[in-house]
Amino acid sequence: MEFKYNENLIPYLYEGVYVVDKKRKIIFWNEGSERITGYTSDEVTNSFCYHNILQHIDETGKQLCFNGCPLQKTLNDGMINEARVYLKHKDGYRIPVMVKTLPIRDEMQNIVAAIEVFTDERFQKQIYHENQELKDKLRIDPLTQIANRHFFDFQLSKKLEEAKVFANPFGILMIDIDYFKQVNDTYGHLVGDEILKIVAKSLSSNIEKTDLVSRWGGEEFIVLVDVTSIDDLLKIAERLRRVVEASSYHFENGKTIQVTISIGGTLAKPEDSAKTLIARADENMYFAKQNGRNQSKIS
Template identity: 40%
Template sequence: MKLDFDKKFYEEIIENLNDGLYIVDTNRVIRFWNKAAERLTGFTAEEVIGYSCSDNILMHVDEEGNSLCKERCPIVYAFETGKGQEAEVYLHHKDGHRVPVWIRVGLIRDKDGNIIGASELFSDLSSRDAYRLKVAELESIAMLDALTGLPNRYYMEHEINSRIEERKRLGVPFGILFMDIDHFKHFNDTYGHDVGDKVLKMVAQTFVSNSRPFDVYARWGGEEFLAVIRNVDVVELEKIGNRMRMLVGESFVMHEGKKLKVTISVGATLFRDGDTLESVVKRADTLLYESKNAGRNRITVG
């Protein structure tokens, strides 16, 4: 029996995909944008259709911070090679932070086989759902920072003590990332505390969107953030810290038509035999200030 579906049937399927989907012509101008693309990026169809995908919209970067829209665009590669492309990238959310996604680019051809456009399907790779469950638990016991939505210092102290006990019993290693927004006082003095609060939220959301499900990021106080990174060696700890530093630096908030960016400095250290909560945090804090003194926007490991 032949199934005969009309155009509306297929349109409803596309609109209700869990993955974001957009379609561009050969000039990379967006011609279609589904509901999941709105949900994953924060941009509505009305805000993007008719614009190039690189016009302050998605602006993909790789894990080293390279701009793919200008130099290594998967859609351009697909046009040039005549083949579909896949890649893990970080897209720009309307709120400013970066979101990890897996993209799949397919070519669209006319009846004669000529390329007339391309589609990009993107899947959210963030651990946001797992984090939401954690947040729901934290809210019930008043361990949540009201501004950023991250766990607060009280919770983080409890978390570090739990990881210390886990290491003693099971030998599971963990590390600490101590992170601080560079020149944040000057930023607040220049743009005001409301904009400063937006930046704090943006930085926090970058951590949430790009963290592993079993790691914890918290607001330690002011513009300081602390992360407990489980089951890592020093090489992996540095890699994670550098990735977060890069992603924050590639994010921005809009203010009066201007892109406002910040950077973070990072101190990173593994928990060692004989350490306590106080000693490992103090060592990470000291390493953070080595990063500050060396010029900021860098990580120091020790």
């Protein structure tokens, strides 16, 4: 049955709002939902919410999409339901939200759809806009156009908090361009800047969407990686190392410069702070440099 819902909803609500039909197919997804979850309307509309897009869990870690879904309960009994759940952002981390589900009825009072309204509990509206403005100004390194150190610190703090609450494993990679000072001294800083851009692009183009590569400072980069084992982290490090090694800068006269990187990595431990985690990766990176460069040291 066709029915109208846009006339009764404000697409630009600060809260997330989405509508599912009787079969739980998502048919409306507002800008608030895009902002809170990271998923655009095009990515989720006409998919089914039980495909576990947001992977709602409760405080015990119980998956709700197939057992305990507030939307399904509203579709079944027509009651308004409220619950505090944790949805999974597109970038992989968990967000606490308060959800309210409401039925949509046709002229015969049959339930034909349901609405879920969810509110990000972390921020008030004013704080969000202030943070968003600051993020837009500060999160991107102007030269390499990847995340800068400030944004990495912000993401790392969230990862560490999530790891403590949900025991989600992750790792980091500290990366340094080998002999970069010689490149600057030989060819000048403009060429050095182009090398930084090439390495940044090579790294950022070869990580998963849930991972993050940032410029740490100078010729150093750092990568936040969703992994569960040392072996997996080493495989990623070696892939990135080989990709950079196969990249090059081309002069107009046909001459090329190839650079390599040294990588140190480690998995986060429950007791880690940002300082201890980065220090361990940094120590491994210096081990790689001191023992021949163009290699990875993961522990």
